[in-house]
Every structure is written in structure tokens, then in C-alpha cells.
Amino acid sequence: MTDHLIETKQLTKRYGDRLAVDAVDLRVRRGEVYGFLGPNGAGKTTTLRMLLGLARATSGSARVLGAAPGQPAALARIGMLVESPGFYPYLSGRDNLRVVARYASQPARRVDTVLDLVQLASRAADRFGTYSLGMKQRLGVAAALLKEPELLVLDEPTNGLDPAGMADMRSLIRGLRERGHTVLLSSHLLGEVQQICDRVGVIFQGRLLREGTVEELRGGGSIVVRAEPLATAADIAGRLLGDASPVAVRGNALYLDAPAERAAQINRRLVEAGVEVHELRWSEPTLEAVFLELTNDRKESPHAWQPVG
Amino acid sequence: MRGSLSAELLKLRKRPATWLVGAVFVTLGLVFAYLFPYLSYRGSGARQGPVAGSGEELLLDALPASLVPSALGGWPLFGGALALVLGALITGSEYSWGTLKTVLAQRPGRLAVLGGKLTAAGLVTAVMVAVSLAADALASWAIATAEHRAVDWPPPPDLARGMAAGWLIVTMWCVAGMFLGTVLRGTALPVGIGLVWALVVEQLVRGFASTLDAIDILQRWLPGTNAGALVAALGAPTQEQGRGTPGITDVVGGTHATFVVAGYLIILAAATAIVLRRRDVT
Numbered sequence: 001m002t003d004h005l006i007e008t009k010q011l012t013k014r015y016g017d018r019l020a021v022d023a024v025d026l027r028v029r030r031g032e033v034y035g036f037l038g039p040n041g042a043g044k045t046t047t048l049r050m051l052l053g054l055a056r057a058t059s060g061s062a063r064v065l066g067a068a069p070g071q072p073a074a075l076a077r078i079g080m081l082v083e084s085p086g087f088y089p090y091l092s093g094r095d096n097l098r099v100v101a102r103y104a105s106q107p108a109r110r111v112d113t114v115l116d117l118v119q120l121a122s123r124a125a126d127r128f129g130t131y132s133l134g135m136k137q138r139l140g141v142a143a144a145l146l147k148e149p150e151l152l153v154l155d156e157p158t159n160g161l162d163p164a165g166m167a168d169m170r171s172l173i174r175g176l177r178e179r180g181h182t183v184l185l186s187s188h189l190l191g192e193v194q195q196i197c198d199r200v201g202v203i204f205q206g207r208l209l210r211e212g213t214v215e216e217l218r219g220g221g222s223i224v225v226r227a228e229p230l231a232t233a234a235d236i237a238g239r240l241l242g243d244a245s246p247v248a249v250r251g252n253a254l255y256l257d258a259p260a261e262r263a264a265q266i267n268r269r270l271v272e273a274g275v276e277v278h279e280l281r282w283s284e285p286t287l288e289a290v291f292l293e294l295t296n297d298r299k300e301s302p303h304a305w306q307p308v309g
Numbered sequence: 310m311r312g313s314l315s316a317e318l319l320k321l322r323k324r325p326a327t328w329l330v331g332a333v334f335v336t337l338g339l340v341f342a343y344l345f346p347y348l349s350y351r352g353s354g355a356r357q358g359p360v361a362g363s364g365e366e367l368l369l370d371a372l373p374a375s376l377v378p379s380a381l382g383g384w385p386l387f388g389g390a391l392a393l394v395l396g397a398l399i400t401g402s403e404y405s406w407g408t409l410k411t412v413l414a415q416r417p418g419r420l421a422v423l424g425g426k427l428t429a430a431g432l433v434t435a436v437m438v439a440v441s442l443a444a445d446a447l448a449s450w451a452i453a454t455a456e457h458r459a460v461d462w463p464p465p466p467d468l469a470r471g472m473a474a475g476w477l478i479v480t481m482w483c484v485a486g487m488f489l490g491t492v493l494r495g496t497a498l499p500v501g502i503g504l505v506w507a508l509v510v511e512q513l514v515r516g517f518a519s520t521l522d523a524i525d526i527l528q529r530w531l532p533g534t535n536a537g538a539l540v541a542a543l544g545a546p547t548q549e550q551g552r553g554t555p556g557i558t559d560v561v562g563g564t565h566a567t568f569v570v571a572g573y574l575i576i577l578a579a580a581t582a583i584v585l586r587r588r589d590v591t
Binding site: 085091 | 315323411414
């Protein structure tokens with residue numbers, strides 16, 4: 001049995017002349033929380049729609065839980081929340097979940113269980129039309145959990161939630177992973193992805209630019225040096241570190257691709273050579289910086305980053 | 310499909326619009342088939358226009374023996390229009406509320422979901438027809454009692470035929486609404502287009518039928534004409550006879566009308582299935 005619950009090959013969706021998803025190769029492993037990261041309009045929701053069988057791929061293929069997207073047997077093991085939660089405004093939260101449970105052939109007793117899980121039990125008798133955005137979102141997550149799904153597909157699950165609600169949602173997703181569920185979540189919130197995802201795929205303009213763990217994407221850190229004269233400092237650092245550790249000059253600082261342990265040695269050499277060291281520190285890029293670098297490069301040159309796969 | 314049907318019935322039962330359409334359907338039947346004719350009879354007797362005929366004819370139409378043709382008399386027109394609205398609400402709302410993606414991402418599969426909707430719609434129209442006939446029967450009994458006339462009910466086979474024909478007409482229009490709701494992915498436009506078709510276009514075509522053979526042939530295959538002809542075949546007076554409800558016509562026979570109405574029902578259901586199955590849910 002494959003260890004990938006989701007596997008796509010060159011998955012492409014075109015709307016007329018517009019390429020919404022461009023040859024995406026995506027793999028989501030069993031038991032992980034996979035973050036599908038990209039700005040609004042990057043192709044995240046379209047990809048998720050194709051994975052759920054709501055939209056057909058123009059070309060390429062996808063397997064979800066070993067079946068083609070939209071197959072009833074696979075859908076029975078998937079919980080989903082795509083875009084805004086779609087419910088019947090004239091029905092109460094509980095009745096909406098009863099409707100979903102009937103479609104999903106789930107016992108009615110699951111309804112109260114998931115209402116408790118998303119802390120909506122006290123408002124379950126109120127009409128959905130009266131819910132706040134955050135409550136609607138929580139009801140959407142409750143519906144996704146009704147089937148006790150093996151795989152959860154959550155599109156921007158913290159949309160509309162207040163900070164406390166966002167924290168609760170993150171905690172819920174972590175709990176799901178601990179109970180063995182696999183979660184594919186899309187988000188444009190880098191902090192959210194960084195906090196809860198095991199692996200991340202960065203999508204931009206329909207293309208999957210990078211895929212890996214948060215650490216892999218962020219890469220190693222670097223030693224940042226502000227010194228005068230900068231050229232002399234660069235020369236000394238270059239000779240000290242050798243060809244394996246490149247030295248980059250960005251603005252008025254040096255970025256040295258070297259482990260933090262070598263900072264003291266570099267500082268000593270620079271001072272011994274009469275260079276005035278104003279600042280020397282260890283720096284790790286945030287996921288945000290990596291993301292912006294990836295997407296900005298993409299904007300400037302379509303070939304700056306090779307897609308994964 | 311059992312889960313889909315059960316979910317649909319829960320939605321329809323709890324939806325105020327379902328009850329409203331049903332109540333208007335029953336009320337309009339009572340008003341136009343019994344209240345207005347009876348008031349007209351109690352007034353000066355003979356009338357022209359929608360409530361036309363001699364005083365005795367008006368009374369006879371309102372007695373239990375005429376239950377089937379009188380009750381069904383308005384269905385090709387307002388009954389069909391209301392059923393079309395109900396159908397458009399059943400499918401079109403799923404797009405406007407964004408609930409279709411929620412439904413389709415559950416277990417059943419698109420055709421099973423549609424099967425549940427069609428079956429639920431068929432059950433709701435059956436209840437509408439049964440309740441309307443029961444209310445009309447009560448009204449006719451009350452009129453017969455008030456006028457000291459014999460309470461002669463139609464024979465059971467006639468009653469069964471009337472119910473079946475009424476269900477076929479109402480359900481065909483309901484499925485037409487479901488088709489429009491699916492194709493146009495909403496409720497407002499399907500309801501507007503459907504009502505214009507049922508209440509205006511078909512009437513205009515019938516009006517021009519005597520001027521051109523091609524239009525005459527066309528009208529014989531229209532859903533509204535055949536619904537009207539089906540009711541005429543059950544004994545309802547036609548417009549051509551001078552005292553029929555608008556929409557009741559005998560330009561085609563009962564058998565032809567039955568097959569055409571049933572054909573529309575099947576074709577519209579199949580077309581809805583094709584559209585729902587093939588199209589992306591956006």
C-alpha cells in the first residue's frame with residue numbers, strides 16, 4: 001500500500017486561456033499535516049477542488065486514498081472544508097450537520113460529538129444564517145470531522161476566526177495529527193503553516209515552486225556581518241571559510257554560509273586584520289522571507305525556480 | 310441513495326419555502342375551483358371570463374362528482390408555475406448557498422444525490438396533489454351540503470387517474486424547475502425564465518397556432534399544452550368551449566398528452582443528470 005494518501009502527476013486545470021493550476025506534482029504522506037501555501041488566487045482551492053472531484057482536471061492525474069478523485073468509496077474517508085462553509089441558512093447548526101450526516105451515511109449521534117469538538121454545542125439550535133463568520137467556519141470543520149475521516153482537506157480553516165479561535169483551530173489540527181489523521185490544509189498565513197505543518201508546498205501562479213519540511217524550505221541560517229571596510233571583511237571571511245561556504249554581499253552586510261559556531265573565529269580574524277566590526281549575528285530566515293523570495297523570483301523570471309517533480 | 314433521499318426530505322420538511330409553495334398551491338386550487346365559482350353562482354349566476362358558464366354549470370362543476378376535472382383545472386397554469394418555482398428552489402439554492410460542494414464531497418456520488426432530489430421532489434408533489442385534492446373534496450362536500458345536492462363522489466378509478474395525471478403534470482413542471490436551477494446555477498433567473506415560459510410563451514404560441522401550421526404543430530409538443538390536454542381528457546371544460554380555465558385545451562388527445570408530459574419529465578430529469586455529472590462545481 002502506498003504511503004501517499006494524495007498523489008498528483010502533472011495535474012493541470014485551465015479555464016479558457018487562463019492556466020489556474022499548472023502541472024502540479026503533489027504528494028501528501030499518511031499521518032502528516034501538509035500545508036499548501038500560496039497567496040490568494042495562486043491555485044490552491046482549484047487544486048483542492050480537483051482532489052475532491054468537484055472540478056475535473058484538464059490534464060494530468062490524481063489519486064486520493066488510492067482512487068480517482070470523487071469516487072464515493074474514497075469520499076467516505078475524506079472530510080473537507082473548501083472555501084467558505086456551505087450550509088443551509090434556514091436550518092440550525094445541528095440540523096445542517098444532520099443533513100450532512102445523512103448524505104455521508106453517518107450515525108446521527110456523531111453530530112453532537114463533533115459539535116462538542118468545535119465548541120459549538122451551545123449554539124447548535126440556532127439557525128446557520130445567524131452565525132458569525134467564525135461560527136460558520138467551526139461548523140464547517142465539524143462537518144468535515146463527521147466521518148472521522150482518514151484524510152482531512154481544509155481550505156483556509158482559520159478564515160474568519162479571532163486569535164483565540166485560530167489558536168483553538170491549530171490545537172485541533174495538531175490533535176488530529178496525533179490521532180493519526182492526515183491533514184492537507186491550504187493557507188496564505190505563513191505563521192499558521194509554520195506552526196502546524198510537517199511539510200509545506202509553495203504554490204504560486206498555479207505552479208508548485210517548492211515542497212519540503214519547513215526547515216528544508218527555510219534552509220540553514222547564515223552569519224551576518226556589518227563591518228568596515230566591507231570588501232576587506234569579505235576577502236578575509238572568504239579565505240577563512242573556503243569555497244564550500246560562499247560569502248554574499250547584500251546591501252551593507254555580509255552573509256556568510258557558515259555554522260553559528262564559527263562566529264567567534266570570524267570575529268577574531270576580522271578584528272586582528274583591523275576591520276571595524278559593527279555587528280555580527282546569527283540569522284535564520286523566516287518562512288515568510290523564503291516565501292517572498294520564492295514568489296518574487298517567480299514574478300521576475302518564470303524560470304527562476306524549477307517546479308518540484 | 311437512501312441517505313440522499315433522507316437528507317433531501319429533512320431539508321424540504323424544514324424549509325419554509327416548501328410549506329409556502331404547498332400552501333399557495335392548495336389555496337389557489339380552492340379559490341379558483343370552488344370559492345370564486347361558488348360565489349359567482351350565489352351572485353347573479355352566469356358569467357364570462359375565467360369563471361364562466363351558467364349558474365347551474367358553475368354549481369355542477371363545484372360538486373363532488375366533478376372533483377377531478379375541477380380540482381385539476383388550474384394545475385396546468387398556476388399549479389405548474391408553483392411546481393416550477395419549487396423545483397428551481399430545490400436545485401438552484403444549492404448553488405446560491407454554496408451547499409452543493411458540501412453535499413457532493415460526502416459519500417453518495419452525483420447521480421445518487423440527484424436521485425435523492427428527484428425522489429424527494431416526487432414525494433413532495435404527491436403530497437401537494439393529495440392534500441389539494443383532499444381540500445377540494447372537502448370544499449365540494451361543503452358546497453353540496455349547503456346547496457342540498459347529492460354527494461356523489463367520482464368512482465375510485467377516476468379519482469386514481471386524476472391523482473396520477475395531476476402528479477404527472479405537477480412533477481413535470483417541478484423537474485423543469487430543477488433542470489433550470491441546475492443549468493443556471495441559481496434561483497432567480499430560473500424562476501423568471503420558467504414562469505415567462507409557462508405563463509406567457511406557451512399562451513402566445515397557442516394564440517398564434519391557428520395562423521400557421523408550423524406553430525400549430527409546435528404547440529402540440531409543448532409541455533403546457535399537453536398538461537392542459539391531459540386535464541381536458543379527464544373532463545375539464547376547455548377554453549375553446551368558452552368556460553374552461555386558461556391552459557386547458559383539447560388540441561391533442563389524452564394518450565398523446567400523457568406520453569408527452571411523461572417524456573418531458575424523463576428527458577428533463579436525464580438532462581439535469583447530464584449537466585450535474587459533467588460540470589465542475591464552482
